[in-house]
Amino acid sequence: MFTFTIDYLILIILASIGVIQLGALYGDLKGLLFFQSVALIHFVGLSLPIASFVWFFTTDARNINDYAGGLDSNIQALLFFLGALIGWVFTAILSSIINLHMKRQDLSPCQGLDSLKKTNYFNVLIFNLKYWRSNWHL
């Protein structure tokens, strides 16, 4: 049960990192990307989810009822959310380190993900938190 849970979590984390790269590429969010080459992003974005699913389904029997060691649908949903969150945090950290050179001063506080078109995640987060601490309104 524990191994199955961990395996599913690893599957979702790895696959999430790949699909976030693809989503960021199509959303033109350069600050979230690990690579500058479009072909390389496509390769990583597609191969990470495919490889994780192949690994997941080839390493053990996965068609198991939840009372026999499989995952109950609620647990599965929770693990999916957790895995996607970890994938997002990993992407935000790694892309901020890789794109450390992307520093812009002309940021707007209401842009959210759109700011990542011109800068990295940490830069936007720090800017936003400083701004909202002094000017709190929605």
Add this chain to the structure above:
Amino acid sequence: MASIDEALFVAINGLVGRSYLVDKIVMLIISDYLVPGALGLLLLSMWFIGKSQDKREEYQIGVFVCLTSMALSNLTVLVLNTFYFRPRPFIDHDVNLLFYEPTDPSFPSNAIAATCSIAMGILGVNKQLSIVPLIFVGLYGLARIYAGIHYPLDIVGGAVIAATITFLVFKLSTLIRPLLTTVLRIGRILCVA
């Protein structure tokens, strides 16, 4: 109607064993983790796509619609199951079973109601993007009949519930749009929306 449904089931399930490769592919497709996982990942990528902020917001509201529809479809199936219990095909028939024996009722298919809600929700946001998930859900439904765990009517029932609920949630989403927009604005502070 029930006899046509059962005859169709017997015909489709009777194909099991003719091709080792097809059986293996079906066993993969019907897994609880492949199609639901792939659709969840598609929703995750949908959160980031959209070249402008307005377009991205439209997609992100679409993600909320998909998740709400999925939850409400599951709830509807749960409520229906308290009034009507249709046994799984392997209880009443001699089937070629390619999956474990689920204990919940056969009609309507909960798995199809959930996954179809996501695919229908994506259809409401972007027709082009919904082609792959709709094909996935179609194969998922067909594979579940082939594998001996659902009658065709269970699949149709699940899909009808999903389509109805998703349509209603889309209609209602215009009413709660200000609330969703506020949630997204809060998300923008942390740069997650």
